[in-house]
Amino acid sequence: MNLTHCHRTAALCLTAIALAACGGSGGDDPAAGYPVGGTLKGLAAGTSVTLLNNVGDSLALSENGSFSFATLQAANTAYAVTVKTQPDGQICTVSRGNGTATSAVADVEVLCAPGSVQPPIGDPNQQDQALDLSTLTGDWVQNLCAPASPTTTAKSMLRVSRQDGATVSLVLDVLQYANSNCAGTGVPVGATDGGTVVFNATKGIVGLTANYGAWTYITGVSRVVHARKGNLLCVLGDQSPTLFPTAQSVDSYLSLDPRQLQACYTRL
Numbered sequence: 001m002n003l004t005h006c007h008r009t010a011a012l013c014l015t016a017i018a019l020a021a022c023g024g025s026g027g028d029d030p031a032a033g034y035p036v037g038g039t040l041k042g043l044a045a046g047t048s049v050t051l052l053n054n055v056g057d058s059l060a061l062s063e064n065g066s067f068s069f070a071t072l073q074a075a076n077t078a079y080a081v082t083v084k085t086q087p088d089g090q091i092c093t094v095s096r097g098n099g100t101a102t103s104a105v106a107d108v109e110v111l112c113a114p115g116s117v118q119p120p121i122g123d124p125n126q127q128d129q130a131l132d133l134s135t136l137t138g139d140w141v142q143n144l145c146a147p148a149s150p151t152t153t154a155k156s157m158l159r160v161s162r163q164d165g166a167t168v169s170l171v172l173d174v175l176q177y178a179n180s181n182c183a184g185t186g187v188p189v190g191a192t193d194g195g196t197v198v199f200n201a202t203k204g205i206v207g208l209t210a211n212y213g214a215w216t217y218i219t220g221v222s223r224v225v226h227a228r229k230g231n232l233l234c235v236l237g238d239q240s241p242t243l244f245p246t247a248q249s250v251d252s253y254l255s256l257d258p259r260q261l262q263a264c265y266t267r268l
Contacts, residue, residue, distance in 0.1 A: 033072030034101045036079050038108025040064050047087035049112060051094075052237075054080055066106075073101040078156075078174070081108045082237060090114055093257055100148050129202045131211060133162045135228050140265035141175060143232075145182035148174075153182045154189075158235075158265055160226075163196065166213070170194030197224060203247040210250045212242065229254060234264040 036053055040061050043049060048062040057071045073079045081097035092112040099105070140158045148154040159171040172194040175186025195217035202211045208229045215224040223238035227250050234254055236244065244250045254260050 033074050034104045035068050036073045036081065036101065036105040036108070037066065037068030038081070038096070038106060038110065039066055040110045040112070042090075042112040043087060043092070044090055044112070044114075047090065048085075049083060049087045049090075049092050049110070050085040051110065052080075052082050052084045054078075058084060061110075067110075068106075073105070075101060077101060079105060081110075083110070084237075084239075086243075087112060091256060093259075095259065098144075098263075099146050100154065102149065127204055129204045129209060131166055131199050131202045132209075133166070133168060133199075135209065136160050136168060136211065136226055136233065137162050139268040140233050141186075141268055142263065142265050144262040145177075147180075148176060151178070153177045153180060155182055155186060156265075157186075157188065157268075158194070158233075159191075160233075166199045167196055168199075169196050170215075193218070197226065199226075205247045205251065208247055208251045208254075210244065210247045212238065212244075225250060227254070229261075229264070231266060232261065232264040233267070234261070 040049070041064055043061065043064050048060055050058060050060045051067070051069075052058055053069045053071070053073070057069050059067060059069050061067055077100070079099060079101050081094050083092050083094060086092055090112045091114075092110055095109040095111065096107050137160045140160065142156040142158070145153050145155055154177065155175045157173040157175050159173070161169045161171070163169050170193075172192045174189040175182075176189055177184060177186045195215060197213045197215045199211045199213035202209060204210065208227060211226045213224055213226070215222055223240055223242065225236040225238050225244055227234045227236065229251065234250075236250065236253070238244060244253065254264075
């Protein structure tokens with residue numbers, strides 16, 4: 001089921017917007033759509049976590065156990081379960097949160113543990129930097145390879161193009177592979193308009209540059225961070241005030257779990 005995606009990994013939200021028409025079938029009625037859900041573990045008593053599916057479908061949880069989003073997922077479209085709001089004093093991460101809905105989805109796992117992604121504001125190693133769109137533009141493919149059907153796999157693709165000033169446009173696609181490990185050259189399924197991002201701040205530390213902006217997409221506007229870490233482009237969902245007040249906080253989040261980097265992109 002995995003394809004990769006925001007909240008904190010907006011790349012997952014990008015994947016969700018692209019219609020991944022990768023085939024497949026299940027026992028549910030595809031005309032009605034499929035439920036998307038899973039299990040929440042480790043949430044501390046008296047706290048709550050808010051999840052998102054595909055940017056707009058929000059679900060607040062205050063107890064551990066099984067969960068399911070209210071909105072059914074259209075058949076053969078991409079879902080992306082992410083964390084919108086973290087519980088106080090904890091960090092929740094999503095596993096198996098992204099894929100193409102070819103049947104009911106019940107294996108998403110949200111695991112919460114003590115911690116915080118935000119280091120002290122005013123990190124002496126951080127520097128405000130000038131925006132360099134050349135580090136963001138181009139064609140990018142997501143690292144994670146996911147099953148799309150019994151005989152194919154898929155990766156999310158993102159095209160970033162410079163517009164006027166500090167604005168980029170996004171085009172989303174899915175590359176489909178006729179094998180079990182995304183080997184060789186993928187075939188594009190079909191491009192989808194991913195909206196635009198207007199950047200207003202750039203912060204950096206050694207090894208990472210974080211570009212902060214407003215992402216306008218088909219259903220609304222949200223804050224987003226496009227971070228370059230080595231040869232990777234990592235797209236993280238944000239909010240106002242920012243979840244990532246420093247570039248170090250972006251780096252800390254990406255370093256929490258090696259799986260976070262699977263949602264990042266490598267330039268084609």
